[in-house]
Amino acid sequence: MTTRRNFIKKAGLGGVGLTVAGSAMNMSAQSYRRIIGANERLRVGIAGLGRRLGAYYDPIARNESNVELAYLCDVMESQRIKALQNFKEVIDYTPKLENDIRKVIDNPDVDILINATPDHWHTPGSIMAIKAGKHVYVEKPSSHNMEENEMLVKAADKYKRVVQMGNQQRSSTHTIEIINEIHNGIIGRPYKAVAFYTNSRGEVPVQQKAPVPAGLDWELWQGPAPRREYTSETWDYNWHWYGWNYGTAETGNNATHELDIARWALQVDFPNYARTEAAKRHFLEDGWEMYDTMEATFNFPEEKVIQWDGKSRNGYDTYGGGRGTIIYGSNGTVFIDREKYVLTDRSGNVVRERNSASNEAGTALGGGGDMSTTHMMNFFDAVRGKEKLNAPIDDANVSMAMVHYANIASRIGKGFEIDENTGRMYNRDAMKFWGREYANGWKPEV
Numbered sequence: 001m002t003t004r005r006n007f008i009k010k011a012g013l014g015g016v017g018l019t020v021a022g023s024a025m026n027m028s029a030q031s032y033r034r035i036i037g038a039n040e041r042l043r044v045g046i047a048g049l050g051r052r053l054g055a056y057y058d059p060i061a062r063n064e065s066n067v068e069l070a071y072l073c074d075v076m077e078s079q080r081i082k083a084l085q086n087f088k089e090v091i092d093y094t095p096k097l098e099n100d101i102r103k104v105i106d107n108p109d110v111d112i113l114i115n116a117t118p119d120h121w122h123t124p125g126s127i128m129a130i131k132a133g134k135h136v137y138v139e140k141p142s143s144h145n146m147e148e149n150e151m152l153v154k155a156a157d158k159y160k161r162v163v164q165m166g167n168q169q170r171s172s173t174h175t176i177e178i179i180n181e182i183h184n185g186i187i188g189r190p191y192k193a194v195a196f197y198t199n200s201r202g203e204v205p206v207q208q209k210a211p212v213p214a215g216l217d218w219e220l221w222q223g224p225a226p227r228r229e230y231t232s233e234t235w236d237y238n239w240h241w242y243g244w245n246y247g248t249a250e251t252g253n254n255a256t257h258e259l260d261i262a263r264w265a266l267q268v269d270f271p272n273y274a275r276t277e278a279a280k281r282h283f284l285e286d287g288w289e290m291y292d293t294m295e296a297t298f299n300f301p302e303e304k305v306i307q308w309d310g311k312s313r314n315g316y317d318t319y320g321g322g323r324g325t326i327i328y329g330s331n332g333t334v335f336i337d338r339e340k341y342v343l344t345d346r347s348g349n350v351v352r353e354r355n356s357a358s359n360e361a362g363t364a365l366g367g368g369g370d371m372s373t374t375h376m377m378n379f380f381d382a383v384r385g386k387e388k389l390n391a392p393i394d395d396a397n398v399s400m401a402m403v404h405y406a407n408i409a410s411r412i413g414k415g416f417e418i419d420e421n422t423g424r425m426y427n428r429d430a431m432k433f434w435g436r437e438y439a440n441g442w443k444p445e446v
Helices: 029-035 057-061 077-087 101-106 119-131 146-159 173-183 218-222 237-241 249-266 370-383 393-412
Strands: 042-047 067-073 096-098 112-115 135-138 163-165 190-198 273-279 293-300 304-311 323-329 332-336 340-345 350-355
Touching: 042 101, 057 077, 057 370, 067 077, 067 101, 077 096, 096 101, 101 112, 101 119, 112 119, 112 370, 119 135, 119 146, 135 370, 146 163, 146 393, 163 370, 163 393, 173 249, 173 332, 173 340, 173 350, 190 249, 237 249, 249 293, 249 304, 249 323, 249 332, 249 393, 273 393, 293 393, 304 393
Parallel strands: 042 067, 042 112, 067 096, 112 135, 135 163, 190 304
Antiparallel strands: 190 323, 273 293, 293 304, 323 332, 332 340, 340 350
């Protein structure tokens, strides 16, 4: 992790595309795509066809992306069928449907894996793909724990693959603009950021033993996680709240984005101290097994601080939006969310406001929008050596560390000191949660 800023380097994959004269206008879109820039066309496999799928239609379908969707992969048959039907609306060819992510990874013709599986699959699946020579776009959270956090960065470095996390606001034009201005002193010295997420998620069912749903490969869904019998509601979205074998709670699910913006604005790396107050506050008898309310504080060198206010099931609008980040400086303040930024002076007077007209999803389930499209196209161009990644995994996983510190502090019930250079925790109880238990033979190796 100490060399995280130095290693994402990748030579271009191909030379100059072929040119076509005269007849191009008479060709079908599929024929045109296979000729123009054929030696730079990237073959993509998507693993995990759930709620993030909507983020991929536009960037994959665009001619300028010059990619071919080779695989749609999911352990649930109905997800594969639905994804194919949806993609047929935007592409004029048929990708292969696959149940097993390992078969996608083993195909030498696949250049890129988009890893949108559940959290417990993110690092193991990504490392398998990297070792097989694939470049990886991995959705947040890119890791399940601190050990995986380091392993994924190490794998990208060792195998020289391009790896980007799906923290798509890093590719937001209005966010880039105001963050650059913060770095250039627009609010003086930035010293504090408050990141927040507010939602009114409802009651979730208590888990009950149940037959495995038709079409679900439960064995492969569990993958790296310890084995257990199937319980109702698990394979779909509620795995987020059903224990630590699969999910990373709301902090991994959503704080990942806003903590990343906060750290970016303050230009900090690892904190030197982390503490939380977290508990389950709502529907006390339902099946939600983790905290649903958290306040976390991270201290950094030079007296900088980031705070997280996460309310999963209380929709009170504290900050004027469902999610966002507030950056305080010695001479002013900036409010940033996915739609806008608001710059105010030290007295609280609005100096400037920019609305981005973004259509990126906020707190609603599902995903997609212009930020996701731009972020993925940045990734495609970085694989070709044409652009720098907006969210390289070495930097993104520093933000991910804050997620893991918050979760660990909530689990042990106390804060702890951290080595700001290496990210290691100076607490024996905390270090017990550095990694996790895996099913036999499933622990990633770099």
